[in-house]
Amino acid sequence: EAAVTQSPRNKVAVTGGKVTLSCNQTNNHNNMYWYRQDTGHGLRLIHYSYGAGSTEKGDIPDGYKASRPSQENFSLILELATPSQTSVYFCASGLGGSNTGQLYFGEGSKLTVL
């Protein structure tokens, strides 16, 4: 069974502080993704990666950075957190290439920015 693990699962941060959300996958998948989920908006793609060393902007990248130091790890970084970034963040991994699009999601990280 594919496994994607996120940490922390819950985080409370102050406005202007730095937040790092981490994601680890043991599936040896090339592609990894960060989404946020908000009521009324569904899931929206923030950043994604095709492999170690690569990061690409998704649909809502402003205020976020991403880092993919290895095949297994993909981090989402909020350098200066704002209350509007309060949300639930999901990491996902997938094979990419010609596969039919099977994505495996982590359990989510709930971030509250005060």
Add this chain to the structure above:
Amino acid sequence: GQQVQQSPASLVLQEGENAELQCNFSSTATRLQWFYQRPGGSLVSLLSNPSGTKHTGRLTSTTVTKERRGSLHISSSQITDSGTYLCAMGPTGGNNKLTFGQGTVLSVIP
């Protein structure tokens, strides 16, 4: 950008009834996927269906790409089917970049 609209927003069924969930998308996507999200939890991929009809267990997905619509039929609903069903569409190519709808919240009651 691409948009995905799901209906209904919520649905309440008695156990044993069938559910029909709809998904409309704004471009001729080549891949339509359905995900299940348990209350307060993660997402699980149910079906990936670029066109036509696919079955798995009590689930039937139908995608009509030319008409930019898809549906998910759940037969003989069970209480454990309760949760949010998300439709997502993706472009061609292998980056698996998906655009999600807002979901249908299904509640199955005894």
